[in-house]
Amino acid sequence: MAVLEKELITKLNKINKKDITDTSKIEISDEELANIDKEYCTYGDKIHSEPNPKVFRDCNGVFMYDSENIPFLDLEMWFASCNLGYKNKRIRDAVVNQIDTLPQISSHFQYDYKVLLSEKIAKANIERFGIKGRVHFNVGGSQVIEDAIKLVKNYTHKNRMFSFYGAFHGRTLGASCLTAGYRYRKPFGHFSEEAHFVPYPYCYRCPYGKHCESCNYYCVQQLRREFEDNCTGIYDHSSKECAMGAFFVEPVQGSGGYIVPPKEYFKELKKVLDDFGVLLVDDEIQMGFYRTGKLWAIEHYNVKPDIITFGKSLTNGLNPLGGMWAKEELINPEIWPSGRTHSTFCNNPIGMRAGYEVMSTFEEGNFEEEVANKGKYFLNGLKDLEKRHKRIGNVDGLGLALRIECVTEDGYTPDAELLNKIVSEGLKGDLIYNGEKCGLILNKGSHYNNTITLVPAVTISYAEIDMAIELIDQLFTRVS
DSSP: OHHHHHHHHHHHHHIIIIIOOOOOOOOOOHHHHHHHHHHHSOSOSGGGGSSSOOOEEEEEBTEEEETTOOEEEESSHHHHTOTTOBTOHHHHHHHHHHHHHOOOOOTTSOOHHHHHHHHHHHHHHHHHHOOOEEEEEESSHHHHHHHHHHHHHHHHOOOEEEEETTOOOOSSHHHHHHOOOGGGTGGGOOOTTOOEEEOOOOGGGOTTOOOTTTSSSHHHHHHHHHHHOTTSSSEETTTTEESEEEEEEOSSBTTTTOBOOOTTHHHHHHHHHHHTTOEEEEEOTTTTTTTSSSSSGGGGGTOOOSEEEEOGGGGTTSSOOEEEEEEHHHHSTTTSOTTSSOOTTTTOHHHHHHHHHHHHHHHHSOHHHHHHHHHHHHHHHHHHHHHHOTTEEEEEEETTEEEEEEBOTTSSSBOHHHHHHHHHHHTTSOEEETTEEEEEEOEEESTTSOEEEEOOOTTOOHHHHHHHHHHHHHHHHHHO
């Protein structure tokens, strides 16, 4: 432990003194920025979910730096967009090279890295699922969800979809139909194609009041009953025709609170979908690219999806880009011809080059083993905190997708107020680690707004995990 802490201190000192280059051209204070923001910026984005948004000036590895150059250990990593860490040199150098060679090209024309990145993803899925498929790109997560909806409708000619309570698939109009929270839709009127929502297997707070060890997948049985019941409007037993085109799933529920389902859940669910002709769309936008220790989180459940959507960390946050992979029968050129869906920037060369380097990095490393081991190490540290802090109700995780539920003194009732205090305290930058001031960046979410969702870079070191555990410990001690 002491050796690891010494290595981390050396690393922090090196980053503070040598590795950070000030490239800013505008000298402006945090206060001046805030005043301009209040006058000219919309409040429609998430920056203003807090009354006084934190200003950061630099980043490196797993740290962000504020105007006083105080390091903040980042356990959010831009909502899982930077799995390989900030300022990753390999990806940065590749993007710079692309800017110097072919930074812009109309998507009417072909070029190398678009084709080569598609090949990497398609071959990776042949290796994992034994299924031939093709890849289609767009500019972000919500957009590829829209494309997946179009793909499903194009193939099945069905308008209705399944989704989970607690699901978040995006904020565009089509993606909002699949996103469970009414708060995302209510300002925009009636959504005629809103998904049919069913409960996620949230075993710590089972909506059916069951116990995971003995329920025999009661939630899946309830879904099967909906198909078997002639009066539900889901399935016509006379024509053997289903009203539903697809089920959009998150293999670990992201904004819902990093909920990890039971090991056999998706296998049981897939049996129902196959029996009644419903496609499985696997949303890997947040959990893909080794967040859980696999390229795709769905691999943990031995299930073969029909469609996969991905984004966020595809470019390690250096360029907006997402994509979908689908089985050949759904997306071959006869079924999905030119122009079926398109965006001006969907095949942009800077994003493609970044994505190619991200995939190459994962191919060349041993991330499956490394992330699994780091995840177990981190989770063990969280379980130790759970034993010592009664305001921690539940911890869980898969790989480096981890969760901490904040609860009241009774040890179970959700406590959103406590979570908000913890997140705010972490952003003050006055925590102490090895005698130095630092901060902690945490993400929050879940069904009851009481869960810390931990999203460290998959490149985080064991020493940095130790730092994270100690700082979380400090926060719970300070606040509760």
